[in-house]
Amino acid sequence: MWQNVRTRRLASIVVCAIAAVATLACEPSYFEIPIETPIRPKLDLSAFQRVLIAGFVSGGNEEVDANQETARLLRSQLRTKSSLKVIDADILPLAEIAQTQSKAAAEPRDGDTGGPQPLPSPIKSERDIDQYERLFANTAYWKQLGEEYENPLIVTGTVLFMERSSSAVVNRQVERLDAFGRRRVDQESGFAERKGFVLRPKLMFIDGRTGALIDTEISKEEIMYSAQQNMPALSSYFELMDRVIPGFLSTLSSQKIRGTRTLLH
Amino acid sequence: MPCQDESQVAIVEFIDAMVKISRALPAVAIIALVSTALVAAADPHTDARAQVMFGNNVAQRGLWREAIYRWEKAVEIDPTYAAAYNNLAIGYEHEGEFGKADRAYQKAMTLEPKNQQIRQNYEQFKEINDRVAERANP
Numbered sequence: 001m002w003q004n005v006r007t008r009r010l011a012s013i014v015v016c017a018i019a020a021v022a023t024l025a026c027e028p029s030y031f032e033i034p035i036e037t038p039i040r041p042k043l044d045l046s047a048f049q050r051v052l053i054a055g056f057v058s059g060g061n062e063e064v065d066a067n068q069e070t071a072r073l074l075r076s077q078l079r080t081k082s083s084l085k086v087i088d089a090d091i092l093p094l095a096e097i098a099q100t101q102s103k104a105a106a107e108p109r110d111g112d113t114g115g116p117q118p119l120p121s122p123i124k125s126e127r128d129i130d131q132y133e134r135l136f137a138n139t140a141y142w143k144q145l146g147e148e149y150e151n152p153l154i155v156t157g158t159v160l161f162m163e164r165s166s167s168a169v170v171n172r173q174v175e176r177l178d179a180f181g182r183r184r185v186d187q188e189s190g191f192a193e194r195k196g197f198v199l200r201p202k203l204m205f206i207d208g209r210t211g212a213l214i215d216t217e218i219s220k221e222e223i224m225y226s227a228q229q230n231m232p233a234l235s236s237y238f239e240l241m242d243r244v245i246p247g248f249l250s251t252l253s254s255q256k257i258r259g260t261r262t263l264l265h
Numbered sequence: 266m267p268c269q270d271e272s273q274v275a276i277v278e279f280i281d282a283m284v285k286i287s288r289a290l291p292a293v294a295i296i297a298l299v300s301t302a303l304v305a306a307a308d309p310h311t312d313a314r315a316q317v318m319f320g321n322n323v324a325q326r327g328l329w330r331e332a333i334y335r336w337e338k339a340v341e342i343d344p345t346y347a348a349a350y351n352n353l354a355i356g357y358e359h360e361g362e363f364g365k366a367d368r369a370y371q372k373a374m375t376l377e378p379k380n381q382q383i384r385q386n387y388e389q390f391k392e393i394n395d396r397v398a399e400r401a402n403p
Contacts, residue, residue, distance in 0.1 A: 264348035
């Protein structure tokens with residue numbers, strides 16, 4: 001009786017072993033595995049624990065306050081997708097600050113005929129906004145701001161959000177009836193009026209300890225609609241910012257790219 | 266009836282021998298399997314393959330460091346094992362060690378230039394690697 005039980009147990013072990021060997025032998029020689037490839041941030045931010053989105057010099061479309069909207073959007077993105085602590089501070093009216101600084105610099109001193117030209121206001125073009133960039137070279141100003149907030153990384157820059165219209169060749173499908181009354185679809189090309197928006201953010205990263213510019217990220221995004229479509233400026237702004245944000249985040253925080261690879265054996 | 270008695274004894278002895286053999290069969294099978302495994306263990310490719318299989322298994326459970334350790338052992342045992350280099354490259358890629366991943370993929374492709382799966386893995390890796398390099402040196 002005992003021997004019988006032992007024999008059965010042995011037999012079942014052998015069957016399992018053979019099954020295992022057979023399974024291994026029949027296993028496919030490859031299989032896909034999901035992987036997450038980590039991408040390190042572009043900037044080495046090990047010296048910073050906090051980030052101040054100070055504000056932006058903005059211009060172009062008057063329906064959207066690009067300074068307020070950009071600062072709010074970048075803050076909310078960094079709060080959820082970065083290890084840096086986002087400082088909750090008032091958004092600075094940088095265009096006004098730049099104008100004040102410019103006026104102070106333009107005042108003639110003894111024997112001096114005057115400083116730089118006054119800054120254009122309102123800002124309507126790339127040329128206008130680029131003149132404000134001297135503000136970002138004022139290391140004393142940024143150093144003082146950094147001291148105020150205990151030496152964080154400062155994110156600032158310029159944001160130009162402009163309307164744009166153009167005419168372009170578009171292909172259309174036109175339905176026609178032929179001589180026998182049959183429906184026919186023809187391709188027709190012609191000029192069509194289009195309108196849309198251009199977003200040109202120039203994001204600048206400043207070391208709050210020294211006031212020095214560390215890095216600048218420039219991008220330009222455009223979205224066009226048919227002239228009949230009435231698209232609100234704010235929704236176009238957010239649509240364009242959606243394209244800019246991945247690049248901004250990859251500068252400040254590590255990211256993971258999901259994919260699949262094939263493991264072999 | 267002595268003759269009938271003898272044949273009966275012979276039959277009983279035969280049945281007894283058969284029962285003994287049948288009892289010994291599982292043990293014989295196990296010995297055969299163990300000896301096969303021992304023979305296999307002596308073969309470096311089989312040993313490397315065992316390391317790769319183990320690495321694959323733990324990688325599927327998310328234990329990538331352990332998987333890398335196994336695949337590193339596999340290429341140490343058998344430096345001509347393209348699959349092990351391929352898997353090692355994937356492991357390095359997962360850990361963000363792009364330089365090591367690139368070298369491991371290159372080695373795998375040198376060993377098996379016609380392997381489409383290795384090539385496809387490398388193409389996907391290269392796309393990310395190029396993007397990272399471009400960002401570092403615009």
